[in-house]
Amino acid sequence: MHLMSRVVNRWRLMQSAKRIIQPRTISSTCNLNEESTISGHVKDTAETVIIGGGVVGTSIAYHLAKAGMKDVVLLEKTELTAGSTWHAAGLTTYYHPGINVKNIHYYSLKLYEQLEAETGQEVGLHKCGSLRLATTPERVDEFKYQMARQGWNKADQWLISTEEIMEKFPLIKADDILMGLWNPGDGHIDPYSLTQALAIGARKYGASLCQSSPVHAMAQCEDGSWTVDTNEGQIKAKRVINAGGFWAREIGQMVGIDLPLVPIHHQYLVTSTIPEVAALKQELPVIRDLEGSYYLRQERTGLLAGPYEHQDKMALCDDWYDHGPPKDFGKELFQPDLDRISWNTEKAMERVPVLATGNIQSVVSGPITYTPDILPMIGPYQGLRNYWCAVGFGYGIVHAGGVGQYLTEWIMNGEPMYDLIECDPNRYSKWTDRTYCLAKCRESYGMNNAVGYPKEERFAGRPTYRTSGIYDLLKTRGADMGFHAGWEQPHWFALEGDDAGYKPSFRRSNWFKPVGREVDLVMNKAGLIDLSPFGKIKVTGKDAAAYIDHICANNLPKIGMTNISHMLTPKGRVYSELTVTRLGENDFMCITGSGSELHDLRWMEKKLHEGDFDVTLNNKTDDLACLGIAGPKSRDIISKVTSTDMSGKAFKFLHIRDLEIAGVKVKAIRISYTGELGWEMYCDKNDMKQLYTSLLEAGEEFGVGDFGGYALNSLRLDKGFRAWGSEMTTDQNPLEAGLEMFVKMDKAADFIGKAALHEIAAKPATRKLVNLIVDTKDVDPEGNESIWHGDKVVGMTTSGCYSYCINKSIAYGYVPVELSQVGNTLEVDLLGEKCTATVESGPPMLVEIARNRQKKKQ
Incomplete structure (x- = not known):
């Protein structure tokens, strides 16, 4: 009989009469009284x-x-x-695949190190380190990708060899291990x-x-x-x-x-004493065998193994989701189901053979709560x-x-x-319904240890109701969709002859050439893009103008005009970026990014309650669709389907006009995140298909086509446009982010953050956002990579991509002021290679209006 079968059968015999299984014995002493x-x-x-x-x-x-x-x-x-x-396995780690959550982990572990001295209560902290194991080339790439993002963060994290892994974990079978990711400060604690x-x-x-x-x-x-x-x-x-x-x-x-919370069954097993473990002179580090999808650590003189089973096998509490947890459920557990974790446990025994020799002392099967992501x-x-x-x-x-x-x-x-x-x-809203939540939480748990790629997409629960009205049509035209706050939005389009479909990679993938084609389309003809995921917040009321003037650092736009405005925190950091359009004296439409919709609305509501403003906020995001058109032929195309004068004199940059296009009422703003001639056109979502198809038909003679978010990102970086969430967040102030033209520090209104900005401006800047050209081959920067100068990390990138306009990789990043001089040479870490990066005087290209002005001067 197979070892796993023997273990499972032995466990079943031991526990056949038990309904609730108690977890391991608490390993530290509690000196609390009631x-x-x-x-x-x-x-x-x-x-x-x-x-x-x-x-x-x-x-x-x-x-x-x-x-x-x-x-x-x-x-x-x-x-x-x-x-x-009470039943958690207690793992502690500095590692996180994201960036900001690393700060949460770092503080936690530093707190836990000193908590016993502060309170007198033992916490059972074991700083044995942890190892993530790479057994595939894709996983090696992932480790290098993560290391590139760790250099500018606080905690120690290293890549180590197979030989070093065996030194740290002598009981491991390492013949197929290619590399390890070592976090020396990791371990576990008694919850x-x-x-x-x-x-x-x-x-x-x-x-x-x-x-x-x-x-x-x-x-x-x-x-x-x-x-x-x-x-x-x-x-x-x-x-x-x-x-x-x-x-x-x-x-x-x-x-x-x-x-959107779903309780999920998570199981781990604990063995009795294993002689080989008991004989060790030093505690084993935690290992995470990612292809086997489990963690394993030492528990006293035995081992503890916790699998994350495949999404087709794992169990979630859909009855709890529908009816709530049982009234008296508190320190109870579920009946174990070792069949669900048999494959993972078998992999653990292959990796650490002594695991198979131990008796299972306990199995913990308890609820943990997942969000969809x-x-x-x-x-x-x-x-x-x-x-x-x-x-x-x-x-x-x-x-x-x-x-x-x-x-x-x-x-x-x-x-x-x-x-x-x-x-x-x-980040969630009413689109996270039952179907979505259950499907997504199942996917997220089942893919807990999947390779984390850049530009990653996951497909469970999609699409939600948040589609613009042209979703199906865009799919037939080759759209490869991305997910944005419940919305489906094209990332790129696969045309005939292209290698279609989602094919993730740490290098340039099947989207690379099509995106170049879309950039060329916008630069030389005209492209259409679905921008419906934008957040759209209407601000009205007799105090609307005073309110906008208070929450935004820019001046108020004139009636019929638009500007870029930033909401700042009281400490002068960038909370949000808005496109503010003034429709009337006290009638505004504020546009924000898809992921910022409720983030910004909450802030606006809070500031409304704090002040004495007669203002109404109305979220119009789900009601209005937005179609963008950009490129030198865009004016010609729109002119074919509207009677409105679209000339540069009649319809100026940053102005808004009411149009009728093929019978569709449209509010058109002359603005484009591409930096090219273009408009954003807002209409009722039910009219989006008519608007889109009429522009496609009118633009056929001009070579109009579709473009997606990847091309838009490349074009905006070519023009030096900042993005909220990348170049500017609450981690930056607008001055170091290069947003001075949008911040009117001397305007009459006492806008939020004004006093703090004056204090910031009075002190010498310590860092600056710079434009970089990066010498690389098939790996492009995308943001959060470490920037090196000599043997020292000096900053981090915020965004990056391949510039199809200059045929080079570009990036934006924060570096110390003394290293920001034009021509200075730095290095950007890309998949373990330090690539030369040169500081440029500005973005690779001027926006369309500036280019035209240059031509006129010449």
Whole structure:
């Protein structure tokens, strides 16, 4: 009989009579008593009420109280750690494939290192390091890709050889391992003891932690505060934070919101003593065998293995999604199902053969909560005042410390301490329905260890209802779609003879030549692009002009005109970029990026409530479609289907006009992110197909065609256009980002961030955004790569791509001012190769208007 079969059968015999399986024994000592963690009574008032006593909620209580907030109350339904915390495997890692979440991990681990000294409570932190294993060339590329993005970050992370892997993990079978990714500060921690240490700290600094205190109802008061009903009475709170774990969706439903959270069954097994493990003089590092899709670590003198089974085998709690968790479910577990993880466990035994010799001491099968993209939802929620989320933690142990700090800084200081847009709760909306959530969470769990490519797309749950009206038509014309906040938008078009389909790579892939064709189309003829995912927010009311003047750093546009405006934080950092169009004296349309729609609307709502403005905000994103047309022939094409004078004198740059095109009423703005002659045309979504097909027909004689987001990105970088989320975020101020022309520091209105900007301007700048030409072959920069000068990392790229206009790779990046001189030579890390990068005086190309002015002067 196969080893795995013997192990499974032995386990079944041992546990056949048991319904609930207890997790491993807690490895550290808890010195808490009841009085140190539980307040005597629920208070009548609180500044902040935190709902949920898992490791995340407890960390938030600890950080808020330590920062000096008075009247912090945590309400736990049963007891601290109930839910997902108590049975977690406790892995801690500095690694994260994204960028901003690395900050969360870094702070967490540094906090956990000193928490015992601060609180007197052992936390069971094991800093044994961790190894990710590469056994395929694609995985090697992924490791090099991640290393290129790690250099400008804080934590140590190295690539190591097979021989070094065997030295660190002598029990491993390494004949097929090509490379390892080594994080020396990683390890694992005891989740129960960690939570209790945070609880001791929270209590020490004045927070009240109330166990056996379920929340029954909540309601918002007119002043934005909350009433929270518990068994012991009602609390009046300035704000509430939902940290409810797998109860978070039900907590959200109390106030009319539907959070896209799905509890998932996650299993891991723990062995009894294995002699070879017991004989080791040093603890084994955690390994993550990515092709086998499992993690494995030492647990005392045995081993712990936790698989992520394939999406066709994994189990999610769709009944919980529909009806909520069982009323009394707290410190219970599911019945294990070893058949589901048999393939992964078999791979683990092949990789670490001694695993097969150990008896299974316990199997833990418990709920963890996933969002559709795995990332948590952290921050204030749009549409509700003073309602904060800290939910959706598939990896709550390593996130807890950093999330507590992040939310505390935001709540106490009025703005986030750094950009974390990928975890914004407002990246989701009503398009995340049941079908989408279940399909996406299944996909995300099942692909937990899949290779993470640049320009990655995943296809479960798509499309949602968010299509522009020409989705099917664009598909027939070869559109390769990307997913943007629920919308489908073409990235590029495969025409006859092209290699069609999604084919991810760390190098130039099948989209490369078609995108060049689309760039050429826009530069020499005309192209159409679906821009419907733009966020579209109408601002009206008698104080609309004063309100826009207050929240935006640019001057107000004149009636019938548009400008680029930025909303800044009080500290003078870039919160958002808007295209502001003035339709009337107090009638504005604000356009923002697809991923920023509710992110920006929430900020606008908050600033509206803080001021005394008679203003109405109306989100028109789902109602209006947008079709872009750009290129030297675009004016000729539109002129064929409208009676409006489209000449340069009659329809000037940054002006808006009402047009009728083939019977469709259109608001057309003369603006294009390509930097070429072009218009954005807004119409009712139901009229989009008529508008699109009429322009296609009219443009046939001019060679009109389609282009997608990849070509648009290349064209905007050619012209030096910044992008929010890349060149500008809350990590940058507009002066270092080169946005001076859009920021009117001396305008009369006291716009948000004005005072801070004057302070920033009075000090010497320390870094600057520069244009780079990068000498590379088939790997183009895309952003977040480390920039080197000599043997030192000096900055990072923000965006990059291949410029089809100059046939070279280009990038934008932040470097110290002293290295920003034109002609200076730096290096950009691309897949492990340091490629020469030269600082340029500006972008490769002038925008169309500037080029025409040059021609006239000549």
